[in-house]
Amino acid sequence: MHVFLTGATGLVGGALAGALLDAGHRVTALVRGEERDVLDMDSRDRIDALTALQGDVAQPGFGMAEPPAGIDLLIHCAATVDFAASDAVHEAINVGGTAHAIALARTWGCPLLHVSTAYVCGRADGVIGEAPADPHASFTNGYEASKARAEALVEAARRDGLVAAIARPAIIVGRLSDGAIARIDGFHHLFRLFGSPLLGAVPAAPQAAFAIVPICHVTAGLMAMAQDMTAFDGTRVHLAGSAPFAMADMLRIVADYPGTVPARMIDPQVYDAAMLDRRTAMVHRRIGPQFFDYFLRSPCFAGDSLERIGGMSAPAIDDDAFRRMIDHCIKVGFLDWR
Numbered sequence: 001m002h003v004f005l006t007g008a009t010g011l012v013g014g015a016l017a018g019a020l021l022d023a024g025h026r027v028t029a030l031v032r033g034e035e036r037d038v039l040d041m042d043s044r045d046r047i048d049a050l051t052a053l054q055g056d057v058a059q060p061g062f063g064m065a066e067p068p069a070g071i072d073l074l075i076h077c078a079a080t081v082d083f084a085a086s087d088a089v090h091e092a093i094n095v096g097g098t099a100h101a102i103a104l105a106r107t108w109g110c111p112l113l114h115v116s117t118a119y120v121c122g123r124a125d126g127v128i129g130e131a132p133a134d135p136h137a138s139f140t141n142g143y144e145a146s147k148a149r150a151e152a153l154v155e156a157a158r159r160d161g162l163v164a165a166i167a168r169p170a171i172i173v174g175r176l177s178d179g180a181i182a183r184i185d186g187f188h189h190l191f192r193l194f195g196s197p198l199l200g201a202v203p204a205a206p207q208a209a210f211a212i213v214p215i216c217h218v219t220a221g222l223m224a225m226a227q228d229m230t231a232f233d234g235t236r237v238h239l240a241g242s243a244p245f246a247m248a249d250m251l252r253i254v255a256d257y258p259g260t261v262p263a264r265m266i267d268p269q270v271y272d273a274a275m276l277d278r279r280t281a282m283v284h285r286r287i288g289p290q291f292f293d294y295f296l297r298s299p300c301f302a303g304d305s306l307e308r309i310g311g312m313s314a315p316a317i318d319d320d321a322f323r324r325m326i327d328h329c330i331k332v333g334f335l336d337w338r
Contacts, residue, residue: 002026002070003226004108006057006101007077008050011172011183012115014039015219016077016226021049023223028068030055030078039182041175041215057097061104071108073226076101077115081186083141083290090146098150102157102164111163111229112154115222118170118211118238118301120148123293130168130236130303140293151236158234165225165232169218170211170240170301176321179328181215188329190291193283194251195260195337200280203268204295209244211301217241217315224310231309238301242314245322247295253322257330257337268296 003020007013008029018040020027027050029038038047055062057078080093098114105112120133122144132155133148151166158164173188174181181188187210193199221239225232251262273284284292306312329335 001072001227002028004028004030004068004071004074004104005077006030006062006075006097007079007115008038009036010077011181011185011215012169012218012222013077014046014182015041015215016075016222017050018042018044018046019219019223020226021046023227027051028053028071030057030062030064032056041180041182041219043180043182057100058092060100062100067104067107071110073111073113073229074101074105074108075113075115075222075226079115079147081143083143085142087142090142094143094146095149095153098153102153102162105162105164106157111165111233112157113222113226113229114150114154114164114166116151116166116168117144117147118168118240118299119144120151120168121299122148123297125297125299127300127302130238130305132236141290163229163233165229165234166236167222167225168236168238168301170213170238172215172218173212174214174325174328175216176214176315176317177216177324179321179324179326181325181328184329184332184334187212188334190287191250192335193287194263195254195257195335197261198280198283199263200276201264201266201271202284202295203271203292204247204265205268205297206248206265207298208247208265208295209298210247210250210294211240211244211299212317213240214315214317214321221306221310221312224306224312228309232305235305235309236303237305238303239306240301240314241317243316244298244300245317246298249319250322253319253326257326259337265295
């Protein structure tokens with residue numbers, strides 16, 4: 001199978017590129033500017049094993065000078081995951097990029113596997129099924145909102161005849177077996193603050209939890225979908241752990257590491273930013289609008305699509321697995337907890 005892949009220089013795209021190559025598939029990847037590293041789950045650079053084409057998802061036809069032919073599947077992983085990016089950036093890359101991916105899939109006459117996020121649910125809480133996203137829901141940030149709008153484009157294209165499926169990874173963390181992850185980004189930066197004195201007391205619900213998922217499960221789920229798009233056509237597939245991981249348990253585990261000063265969860269109703277010291281107040285002003293809303297919820301992303309069609313069940317993430325993820329971050333120097 002000849003796969004055209006966007007976002008290959010990112011975390012998910014790199015891991016998926018490696019898995020596709022290992023499975024014997026031909027991969028043509030879109031790269032932008034000087035981005036040249038395609039790191040698989042073992043952090044091996046696979047750029048020389050695939051065909052790299054310069055382009056930009058924000059441009060029609062991805063801005064490619066000579067679009068390739070003979071594409072069997074388009075996997076669209078590219079997106080900006082910067083919560084603080086402007087609406088214009090989210091619209092151009094996340095929404096516009098998806099529109100351009102749909103147009104190319106139609107031109108090539110191939111299916112589209114669109115990689116979204118489980119958090120297109122917005123501020124919804126509790127058990128969340130694999131239903132269509134509501135672009136008019138209440139969202140925490142522009143990233144979530146733009147991914148919901150992008151999904152709406154894919155749904156409309158499928159109603160118009162395009163074979164398409166949507167994958168919804170939750171918050172991606174390290175590999176289940178050893179905690180390894182090729183690119184430390186996103187949630188990990190917030191997580192580092194969990195053990196820092198800079199965060200202090202944060203407003204959080206007692207039951208607050210994060211829907212985390214190991215990169216290995218995300219990659220395996222995407223591979224199952226990519227290799228059987230006929231069966232997955234029209235599905236929205238949650239790629240998440242079997243249960244959300246409680247914020248209180250995260251902080252308890254962080255406290256076991258020497259040198260940490262774990263954040264404290266306090267009732268949101270008694271949180272008063274005016275009572276913070278100057279340094280902590282600065283940190284809260286910077287990250288609060290982007291992340292504090294996640295401290296109030298415990299979404300559980302349910303659905304049986306992956307198990308029913310692909311025979312894969314959601315992985316359980318226990319305390320030991322979470323510690324392995326911390327230990328990997330220490331090993332590579334991202335965390336200085338010893």
